[in-house]
Amino acid sequence: MNNAIEVQKLRKEFKAYSSRSGLTGAFRDLFTRNYKIAPAVNDISFSVKKGEMVGYIGENGAGKSTTIKMLTGILTPTSGQISVNGMNPHKEREKFVQTIGVVFGQRSQLWWDIAVQESFRLLKKVYKVSDQQYDEHMNHVIKTLDIEPLLDKPVRKLSLGQRMRCELAAALIHNPPLLFLDEPTIGLDVLVKLKIREFLKEINEKYNTTILLTTHDLSDIEALCERVIMLDEGKVIYDGALKNLKETLGEGKQLQFQFLEKVDLITVKHLTNGMPVKWEWDEKEQIFTANIEDSDELISQVIAQVAAAYKIKDIKINETSTEEIIRNIYEKGAVEVG
Known part of the structure; x- marks a missing residue:
């Protein structure tokens, strides 16, 4: 099986309760509640290959x-089918958790009041990792993430960036083939983000770790x-190469x-009258x-017109950013990519 994740028509619904107004309404709410069914995930299907x-x-x-x-x-799930590492996450729970690592940016899997290395030792026992496996794998993880000076500190005394590096290491103690990262760099400074990105690239290349x-x-x-x-609103509106999004x-x-x-x-604006330019x-x-538009001739014309009229201190030519492309997709629904 080449896929680490397979999802077919996955759906999750929640009940959204609403309160009636006034004292009478509050009294009625004690016995019967008004609610509507709201789908948070709406019949989505996708697959992720191993190593992706x-x-x-x-x-x-x-x-x-x-x-x-x-x-x-x-x-x-309310309905639909899930296969992760060839298992159903809900029916084969104990065996399944041995094959995944999870980092939630806003939740900790480390114990708050004990030293980081003690948390690691506890997780080592939970995942039944041998001393040899732990030493071989975790020595590399600890060195690459530069967390050796943090191992004897309680988690509560770590900065956010330090804690997130330790959280990532904790998720990898059993060297899982699949890693889920939910907002792992939230609130982190640029240097810590770069360190985490480089590390993720390295484990993907070294162990063929699948990362979502x-x-x-x-x-x-x-x-x-x-x-x-x-x-968007619980439905997949685009699934494909980031490169295609940017090109199209x-x-x-x-x-x-x-x-x-x-x-x-x-x-x-007057300098470019008659040209397809938005200032x-x-x-x-x-x-x-x-x-x-991305036209060499038009770019040359605009620069020539502006340079002839004013003294230029600085000029930059930028491609449309991914952020802007994605914002436009959500605003306009432009997702037909060739």
């Missing part, structure tokens, strides 16, 4: 965390994942100008941005 690193993205409330909780056996990553930080997705699954829906370029003299937006102005930074 996949970004699972969506806005708040799209159903990402609910999916992860079903895939890890925390929640039972949910995050709002699209730079994590760009750095790690070639494929993205995009969720990110065809435009942005020209950013800063001038040596004071310039206003109206006169800058924006960041008043605080004094940056004028021309949004145009």
